[in-house]
Amino acid sequence: MRWSRKADNDGSDKRGTYSNMSQDELSGLIARTALGDRAAFSSLYSQTSAKLFGVTLRILKDRAQAEDALQEVYVRIWRRAGSFRVGQASAMAWLTTIARNQAIDLIRARQPATLEYDEAPEVADAAPDPEARAVLSGESRRIDSCLSELDPDRATAVVAAYVEGLSYQELAEQHAVPLNTMRTWLRRSLIKLRECMSR
Amino acid sequence: MSTGTHRPEDNALAGEYVLGVLPIAERRKVEERMARDSGFAALVQSWQTDLAHLDEAYQPQTPPQGIKARVDARLFAEAAKPAGGLWGSLVFWRGLAFASLAAAAAVGIYSGNLIEQQAPGSAPALVAELGAPGSSVGLIAALDPAEGAFTITPAAFSPDDGKSLELWLVPGEGAPVSLGLVPSDGGRLVLDQPLVQQISDGALLAVSVEPLGGSPTGTATGPVVLSGSLSKK
Numbered sequence: 500m501r502w503s504r505k506a507d508n509d510g511s512d513k514r515g516t517y518s519n520m521s522q523d524e525l526s527g528l529i530a531r532t533a534l535g536d537r538a539a540f541s542s543l544y545s546q547t548s549a550k551l552f553g554v555t556l557r558i559l560k561d562r563a564q565a566e567d568a569l570q571e572v573y574v575r576i577w578r579r580a581g582s583f584r585v586g587q588a589s590a591m592a593w594l595t596t597i598a599r600n601q602a603i604d605l606i607r608a609r610q611p612a613t614l615e616y617d618e619a620p621e622v623a624d625a626a627p628d629p630e631a632r633a634v635l636s637g638e639s640r641r642i643d644s645c646l647s648e649l650d651p652d653r654a655t656a657v658v659a660a661y662v663e664g665l666s667y668q669e670l671a672e673q674h675a676v677p678l679n680t681m682r683t684w685l686r687r688s689l690i691k692l693r694e695c696m697s698r
Numbered sequence: 699m700s701t702g703t704h705r706p707e708d709n710a711l712a713g714e715y716v717l718g719v720l721p722i723a724e725r726r727k728v729e730e731r732m733a734r735d736s737g738f739a740a741l742v743q744s745w746q747t748d749l750a751h752l753d754e755a756y757q758p759q760t761p762p763q764g765i766k767a768r769v770d771a772r773l774f775a776e777a778a779k780p781a782g783g784l785w786g787s788l789v790f791w792r793g794l795a796f797a798s799l800a801a802a803a804a805v806g807i808y809s810g811n812l813i814e815q816q817a818p819g820s821a822p823a824l825v826a827e828l829g830a831p832g833s834s835v836g837l838i839a840a841l842d843p844a845e846g847a848f849t850i851t852p853a854a855f856s857p858d859d860g861k862s863l864e865l866w867l868v869p870g871e872g873a874p875v876s877l878g879l880v881p882s883d884g885g886r887l888v889l890d891q892p893l894v895q896q897i898s899d900g901a902l903l904a905v906s907v908e909p910l911g912g913s914p915t916g917t918a919t920g921p922v923v924l925s926g927s928l929s930k931k
Contacts, residue, residue, distance in 0.1 A: 537774070544766050549758035556759050569761055573769040587743060592750035603718040604725065612723040642751045660717040662755045667719050689713035690706045696748050 520546050525590035526583070533580035540577060548573070550591070551598040558602035558664035568605055572598045603664045610666055614678060645695035653688045660685070704741055712738065716745040764829065771838050771851045826903050828924035837880070839865065839887075839903060841928065846894040848887040850880055861920070864912050867893075868902040868925070879912050880905060901928045 525546065531539030551572055555565040575597050583593050646654040656674060659665050665673070671681035704712075714720050715728040732739040824841045838851040848865070863880035865887065875896065878887045906913070907920035 537770075541766070544769070548765070549760050550756060552761040553756040553759045554753075557756055566762060566765060570765050570768050570772070573766070574772055577769075577773050588747060589750070592746065592753060595750065595753045595756070596746055599718065604722065607718075607720075607722040607725060611721060613721050614724075642748050657717065658752060658755075660719045661749055661752050664718050666721070670719065685717075685719065686710035686714065689710045689717075692748075693709045693713065693745075696744075 522589045522591060525594075526585050529576075529580050529583045529590055529593070530585075532577060533583065540573075543576070544573060547591070547594055551594060554595055554598040555602045557662065558599065559606060564605065565602070568601050569598075572601050575601065599664070606664060607666065610668070614667055614682070642692070642696070645692050648695055649688050649691060653684055656681075656685060657688055657692070704737070708738060708741060712741040713745050715742060716749055767837060767851055775851070824897070824899060824901075824928040824930060826926040826928040828903060828905055828926040837905070837924065839926075839928075841894075841897060843894055843897075846889050846891055848877070848889065850885060850887060860910050862908050862910050862912055863905050863923075864908045864918065864920075866904045866906060866918055867897060868904050869896075873917055874904065876913065876916065877903075897928065899928060899930055902926075903928060 525543070528539045528543040528546070532543055548569065552565060552569050555568040555572065556562065559565045559568060576594065579597070583590070587593075588596070646657065649657070652674065656670050659673070660670060667678055667682055667685075670685070671678045674681060674684075676684070711728060715725065720728065728742070732742055824843070826839045828837050828839060840849045841847075842849070850865075865877040865880050866874040867877055868874045875893070877889060877893065881887060903926055904918070904922045905924040906918040906922045908918070909920075913919050
């Protein structure tokens, strides 16, 4: 597979800091945080802040902004802890979503609020090809196997968009295609992915 | 999870939102739709679950000391002193400081959050952020002159066992004056009234590490670990 999810070798530390705490324990800390338990909130911070700082830093690529974003992330976590539902998302995924959304909102706020197209992007026929369907017959289809059904450069674009928080404009520049072509590619890729994940 | 009843356009839009590629105006539109269309919100949730496997790519990075203290100052300031409105003002004051550090475009976001937390009619107060040179804030000390007391938000670090943190007023000339020991987990530090009158806008505060119970000599004996100036809210 040509797309890579391996992080840059950028001097990261405390690898897997949160992994010694189970998702159940993290869920418990979020639940206690929702009840106003500040000690639980402090534990949650110490267990997860390195991972979430990794998220804001990777997307914002600026330490000062990533620190401000991290502060806002934990303010939101405190305020929204009551909306966490065990079973809907894993505890770490729920926390990471808050961090990604905060970081992405910050960078998008500095960019044009809308996209300018020559023409509306199409969402055309995205029927999966029968061969790919036959190859994938396992019970559990994670995003990894479904990404491998896409053209490698489309899969790379999906992963880079998610992990790095790239905008359509940045993706179009990286792939040297017009903006609306990029959007059409990506939307078709997403529909293929959804179809694959639902099988 | 089946999402077969959704139109391809909705699937793509929910996926675009979770990837994060949409411009800000479209992100807000998607969020408005999530609020009124539970089927669409479930579609977004299923994308979030599926794409969360990519979160492995984020390598942990230790954040600087002091972020948690800032979070606590924003969240718990009101609870720490509900009557005076001082802490609401502190939050506002902090917000201005952050906004000036952040990129210009971020200002609206922060000030938008903070203005609604500002307590009206707050008493005059002096606030200092104490930090080590070149690092983040370690604690925030807010003086309410009327009450003659500092309220200290939890420090980002604790002294080693057998040590105390002591707060000092550092005058322009002459020896530092002890204001008392920093409460180990935050709280109030009540001063004698004559001491309060020595403290004015711009006064420099410092925190030193001292033997348990404070400096035995009346002057700072241990290393100064934090310092900062008081200024009006």
